[in-house]
Amino acid sequence: MIGSDTMARLSDIIEEFIKTLLRESEGQLELQRNEMADYFECAPSQINYVLSTRFSPNQGYYIESRRGGGGYIRIIRLDVEKNDYLHYLLSEGIGIRITEKNALQIIKRLFEQGDILEKSAYLMKSAITDKAIMIPTNLKDNIRAGILKSMITAIITWNSKKV
Amino acid sequence: MIGSDTMARLSDIIEEFIKTLLRESEGQLELQRNEMADYFECAPSQINYVLSTRFSPNQGYYIESRRGGGGYIRIIRLDVEKNDYLHYLLSEGIGIRITEKNALQIIKRLFEQGDILEKSAYLMKSAITDKAIMIPTNLKDNIRAGILKSMITAIITWNSKKV
DNA sequence: ATTTTTGACCTTCTTTGACCTTCATATTAT
DNA sequence: ATAATATGAAGGTCAAAGAAGGTCAAAAAT
Incomplete structure (x- = not known):
């Protein structure tokens, strides 16, 4: 042309x-x-x-x-191949808000799939409970989504990092 | 280059x-x-x-x-007894709000003292950064304190649970 | 309308240097 | 011999300069 x-x-x-x-x-x-x-x-x-x-x-x-x-x-x-489900969670699975119940389910699944150890699952759960997020109820799901996604990004990053 | x-x-x-x-x-x-x-x-x-x-x-x-x-x-x-330090953090060390910098320092210290593994430290950091906590700046330090204390509580519980 | 480019202004962290304080010891005055 | 003073050897403080990266909005391009 x-x-x-x-x-x-x-x-x-x-x-x-x-x-x-x-x-x-x-x-x-x-x-x-x-x-x-x-x-x-x-x-x-x-x-x-x-x-x-x-x-x-x-x-x-x-x-x-x-x-x-x-x-x-x-x-x-990030090694999205090896962190298939984790990456899916980031791009579509979680979105801009998530309930405590759903978040706990996701973390449980991460443990069951072997993405994280039981102790990490325990730690992650403690970070996203309603009790931990001390802010008016209507905002909790938003904050929770941000924190959960940040932690999931950290896991993928850790798994992808060079030694 | x-x-x-x-x-x-x-x-x-x-x-x-x-x-x-x-x-x-x-x-x-x-x-x-x-x-x-x-x-x-x-x-x-x-x-x-x-x-x-x-x-x-x-x-x-x-x-x-x-x-x-x-x-x-x-x-x-300062070599403090593991759980002493964790309890100190909960009762006075953290308080109702904490800056990102201070929180990161605490997590680094937990790792250097052998309270947590490097990977857990990385995960914890990801949960308390300004980027993860998507809320107006003036409230971040409050939310951060709650989340950090919740995670530290989880560490204490985990330590005493698993004999 | 959307994406890209630019630039003004901001925040964080590090490095450097001028000037200050403290302490032990050597010197001097009584 | 004793007390006062000078000297030099530490370390402390603080502010300015330097070295990055971050943000945001206007302008330009598509």
Whole structure:
């Protein structure tokens, strides 16, 4: 198509670049935001944009970072194959709110499937009970969903982490 | 080089150095501030910085020092009985609200003391971060305190249940 | 209408250096 | 010999500078 030399969007290029790096580094890498921004001649915040739109847990990635001198951004590719059910829970299973009963069921199932040890199940349950979440009742299910998803992301991340 | 390992912070290196020394000396040691600063080629005050940000009483350490000729800095690791510390956290240590930073410090300490495994620490951290607790900022510290105390209660219960 | 790009402003953490306080010892004055 | 003083060797404090990353909204592009 003449004249439509669709310049690839920079965000897509950065996305690919990161994914290539990840392939070369067993699914885990650290980068400097400013270095990246420099390399791609873009605003530093564009790196955040790429990360938040293309590297969410939902999409199979987890981001850790630290500010200050010696700061970094760490990107971990989650092994969604091996953590099938866990990943399903994140992307569709849980949603924006969940009752105590449902949450407890999920945790029970995680234990029964061998995703977590009994002790971890016990710990997780303690974090999402109505008693633990001290806030007006109408909000508990929302908070619970956030905490449960965060814990599940942690489990997947742990399972995916390099030694 | 993008994606290469990030440089470790000097303060972290000094922290590890001291913790290793402590392990080799039954939890108590004396050092000379200038000697340390010399060894790590840093400003003497950086030693104080490391001590105050990483060896506070909350983090499980106690510092004594003397000035003048023959001066020294003594670092003492507080080795509390496991359950004593857990109960202390419930009764006074945590209170009705706690910041993310303090909560993370407590969990790190639980791991370093051998109260919990690294994986459990990782799970616990994921449950109490600001990101996990999706509610207006001014309420996060309250919710966090409730969840953390609930998890600590679970640890105590688990410890006493399994004989 | 939606996604991407940009930039102004913010927060966190670390490093550095100038200046201060304390203590032991050596020196000096009585 | 004793008391007062000077000296130097520690460690302490604090604020400024530096080094990251984060957020948010306006502007631009699709």
